[in-house]
Amino acid sequence: MVSSLEPRVPEGIDITHPSIARVYDYLLDGKDNFAVDRAVADKLMASHLEPKRLALANRDFLVRAVRFVAEQGVAQFLDLGSGLPTSPSVHEVARDVVPGARVVYVDHDPVVIAHNRALLATGDGLVTVRADLRDPQAVLGSEIVKDCLDFAQPVAILLLSILHFIGDEEDPEGIVARYRDALAPGSFLVLSTGTSQGADPGMVSGTRDAYQDYSTPFRLRSHAEVLRLFDGFELADPGVVLMQDWRPGKTTDRVPLKATNLSGAGVKR
Numbered sequence: 099m100v101s102s103l104e105p106r107v108p109e110g111i112d113i114t115h116p117s118i119a120r121v122y123d124y125l126l127d128g129k130d131n132f133a134v135d136r137a138v139a140d141k142l143m144a145s146h147l148e149p150k151r152l153a154l155a156n157r158d159f160l161v162r163a164v165r166f167v168a169e170q171g172v173a174q175f176l177d178l179g180s181g182l183p184t185s186p187s188v189h190e191v192a193r194d195v196v197p198g199a200r201v202v203y204v205d206h207d208p209v210v211i212a213h214n215r216a217l218l219a220t221g222d223g224l225v226t227v228r229a230d231l232r233d234p235q236a237v238l239g240s241e242i243v244k245d246c247l248d249f250a251q252p253v254a255i256l257l258l259s260i261l262h263f264i265g266d267e268e269d270p271e272g273i274v275a276r277y278r279d280a281l282a283p284g285s286f287l288v289l290s291t292g293t294s295q296g297a298d299p300g301m302v303s304g305t306r307d308a309y310q311d312y313s314t315p316f317r318l319r320s321h322a323e324v325l326r327l328f329d330g331f332e333l334a335d336p337g338v339v340l341m342q343d344w345r346p347g348k349t350t351d352r353v354p355l356k357a358t359n360l361s362g363a364g365v366k367r
């Protein structure tokens with residue numbers, strides 16, 4: 099039953115099934131979630147996972163990595179599976195370093211698209227595209243994407259906390275490779291994805307249970323598997339590491355997490 103305190107439901111939004119974007123929004127204290135999403139998040143919190151710390155640590159990695167890439171002179175970003183607006187956003191961080199940095203936000207969730215469009219309506223060099231990131235040809239061939247980003251110049255591809263929802267049968271290595279092949283030298287891949295490295299077995303089964311309502315798989319990956327996703331990129335120091343250990347800042351939470359992501363940033367030469 100949907101309470102009267104629920105946000106207004108835009109047309110075409112299914113609130114009988116959980117959405118990854120809205121579960122994540124709830125974990126980050128957002129308001130764009132419904133009872134069905136909160137039920138999944140509560141189940142995650144009741145398992146051995148610490149999903150809220152995990153989500154915050156992932157956003158902290160995003161901020162450090164986007165800043166790092168912008169400091170290398172990259173002024174264009176393609177954020178795949180961008181999620182609901184969260185501050186600081188990719189463009190806020192990038193523009194702090196490179197004023198006028200251009201950002202395309204891609205997501206397949208209609209709630210994300212509605213909010214991003216409203217938020218970015220006035221933004222020059224900021225666009226939101228509804229697309230399935232598993233179809234690089236559709237994303238890269240989109241006129242909106244091509245109008246915003248110049249692929250003859252370096253572009254940073256961001257794939258943050260998304261590939262663990264893409265199973266092996268979808269060929270994640272092939273998907274990343276198709277984006278890589280469209281990039282100019284000096285472009286970056288920034289990636290963070292759930293890992294089996296050091297994962298608590300209770301956490302793994304608890305998470306699978308919590309996500310069982312999704313029609314998407316939940317696939318943790320080893321260090322070697324994440325390294326393979328960077329094929330064709332030269333890894334920046336310190337390579338592929340647990341995300342809290344990737345160039346930590348003064349405020350980075352270094353208390354070990356029971357479950358975390360492996361993260362890295364690599365440049366195409």
Ligand SMILES: C[S@@+](CC[C@H](N)C(=O)[O-])C[C@H]1O[C@@H](n2cnc3c(N)ncnc32)[C@H](O)[C@@H]1O
Pocket residue numbers: 118119122156157160178179180181182204205206207210229230231232257258259260263
């Ligand atoms: C866990 S959130 C991560 C958001 C953001 N990247 C971050 O790290 O803060 C995953 C996002 O990916 C989106 N997503 C999942 N599968 C997708 C797909 N096949 N194509 C595009 N977006 C997808 C979800 O809707 C959700 O917004």
